[in-house]
Amino acid sequence: MNKILIIHTVLDTLSESLEKVKKLNQKNGPFNYCLVLSREDLKDDLKGLSREGLPTLLTFNSMTDILPSNSTSSEISDGVLSFNGCGIYKFSNGLSLGYLTYNGTNINNHDSELKNRIKELSDSDIDILITYEWSNAISQSKAELSGTSIIDTMVQKIQPKYHFAFSKSDQFVESGPFIWRSSSVISRFLNIPEYGKGKRWAYAFQLDSSKSNSEVLPESTADNPYTTASKKRSLSDKNEFNLKKDGKLRKILPEMCHFCFSNKDLQDHMIVSISDNAYVTIAKGPLSEPYDEMSFSGHCLVIPIEHIPKLNNGENSDIFSSNLYKEMMGYEKSIITMNYRKFNMSSVSFEINSERSIHYHKQIIPVPRHLILKFASALDRQCYFNNKKVKGNANLDFEKFTTGDEEFKSIVEDPKSNYVQFTVYETSESEPKIYLAQFQLQQRLDLQFGRRVLAFLLHLPKRVKWDSPLCLQTPEEETKEAQAFQKGYRDYDIASK
Secondary structure (H helix, E strand, C coil): CEEEEEEECCHHHHHHHHHHHHHHHHHHCCCCEEEEEECCCCHHHHCCCCCCCCCEEEEEECCCCCCHHHCEEEEEECCEEEEECEEEEECCCCCEEEEECCCHHHHHHCHHHHHHHHHHCCCCCCCEEEECCCCHHHHHHHCCCCCCHHHHHHHHHHCCCEEEECCCCCCCEEEEEEECCCCCCEEEEEECCCCCCCCCCEEEEEECCCCCCCCCCCCCCCCCHHHHHHCCCCCCCCCCECECCCCCECCCCHHHCCCCCCCCCCCHHHEEEECCCEEEEECCCCCCCCECCECCCCCEEEEECCCCCCCCCCCCCCHHHCHHHHHHHHHHHHHHHHHHHHHCEEEEEEEEECCCECCCCEEEEEEEHHHHCCHHHHHHHHHHHHHHHCCCECCCCCEEECCCCHHHHHHHHCCCCCEEEEEEECCCCCCCEEEEEECCCCCECCCCHHHHHHHHHCCCHHHCCCCCCCCCCCHHHHHHHHHHHHHHHCCCCHHHC
């Protein structure tokens, strides 16, 4: 557990504020780190500084104007580190830090280079993000200042546990906690005022640098300003697993679930079809691309309207005769038929059935016919990497079934079973091939496994991550995608018959 203090000061008040830090360190510490925010470069004044009574100092200043490609972290003197530009720094104890120290003017000066720099940053779990400016999402939610869109991009990419800014020098501002549905990370935003200008110029907090993302959900959370402002919805293969710190399931209410109609942030512009028990939507950040006569990606999700974690949640002993199963299979088969008859494409559907999921769904992706016969080898390859090359993942041993196999039916109907399933359709008339691997509830599952298999099969390795810049679409592009899908699906839609 890291104990951290963060302050905002300038050259004129540096000595006085550091004396205050010594007293705080003695009274409330010891602190592992003190983050020093400033609109001035304090480097020369911190060289040779006596660190007696002080924790390790990490300094950030908004006067930075170096090229983003030259972003650096450097040791000024023993126990004093300086961060400049835009980057990520990981400490030996596991703590991870992201930073974008430019002020608004210099952000504009380096706009295109910063965008490229942020794209280069790995999708790591980041504990703390330091920026001078605010993001647009936070500015709009607080009706304060004017935000900077590039910070929105950075925040959405790294989803920090804490985001500190310091451009509002005279007021302490706090927002959150709020939740990222794609990762279950809980984030907080704070603006730290300057020493002598505003109260709470120093802020202390504790942070577990483990990457378990297992923080217990607070009793009260705010709307995520990034999803509220943009109405983004993670209709992707991030089939979220949700555990509390004690290993028990954390309950996510329908109004907080991004697949439920009761969620006010639901994006209806992505919905293709709605029936009595299920609906179809295009995927956010689709894996597949338009191919030949198919002018849209074709990557879609079939989702139950009811908020259930898995197909069989113990309330129905005869899954195969249930209205939900029949309707979801009706959607699946009709989409498979459209893909084959209208666009001469094969298809693969995949799903995760687990008690730890938040809202069950299955994904369907069109596959060019000349590639579908290579599915088994693509699956074997990814299993090898998952089982042999990656430590800690549940070993996946896929068995092959047909829809009429009694063993397959018994697995699906068992409310205690947890499994990953692929269904491969070479044509719309041929018997589909089912590949199913079971896993134990307590085992860690790679939630991207299905997408990794299909990305390799489709020769699209750079589209593995749904939220990569290559995959994400603007709301306007999503609307066009949904409309094109609806047009192609019109004659096959089970909801219109």
